Amino acid sequence: SQQGEEDPQALSIQEGENATMNCSYKTSINNLQWYRQNSGRGLVHLILIRSNEREKHSGRLRVTLDTSKKSSSLLITASRAADTASYFCATDSGGYIPTFGRGTSLIVHP
């Protein structure tokens, strides 16, 4: 079964806007990761946030984690056309083997 579920399933924005996607999960986790997948570069790891962390930044990415609500969000600021991809959250309960959700498909229009 897939642990994390992303929302929305699809998101369409204009270049320069911010994109926010959410992930909800059901059971306690050790870590939550966000991945990006596009046809050109395959699946790429973006960021990992541990269960005792609340927020992490990496460049234009900001990830938050609320363990009380069992949810995480990924914010991409000042989006670019190159950010067009599917974004997956993946959780693990120890052992660092991620269980992926179905993903959010992001389209950034130039």
Added chain:
Amino acid sequence: EAGVAQSPRYKIIEKRQSVAFWCNPISGHATLYWYQQILGQGPKLLIQFQNNGVVDDSQLPKDRFSAERLKGVDSTLKIQPAKLEDSAVYLCASSRARTGVSYNEQFFGPGTRLTVL
């Protein structure tokens, strides 16, 4: 450094036929993973190797799927016989040795897109 290599990139077969996929991980990466990604879903782990030993194959349909990593480097995933529902992208990933208490990032290959007719 070179990334994870997979071949073939695309494969079309008829049901009940056999197929094999090949993966060459990043040099020095002891851990290798095979994932199945069905259209519209996230990747699902099929099997994990640590060197040439199997760590987790709980989600591998063993009646038709097999995988090996004989010398602890390259790996092959085989399906025999294939079913229509095996149509998916098969992703290979590798990471440095996983200690269980620290995170080692997984690096994914481009995948093999399998179509079963």
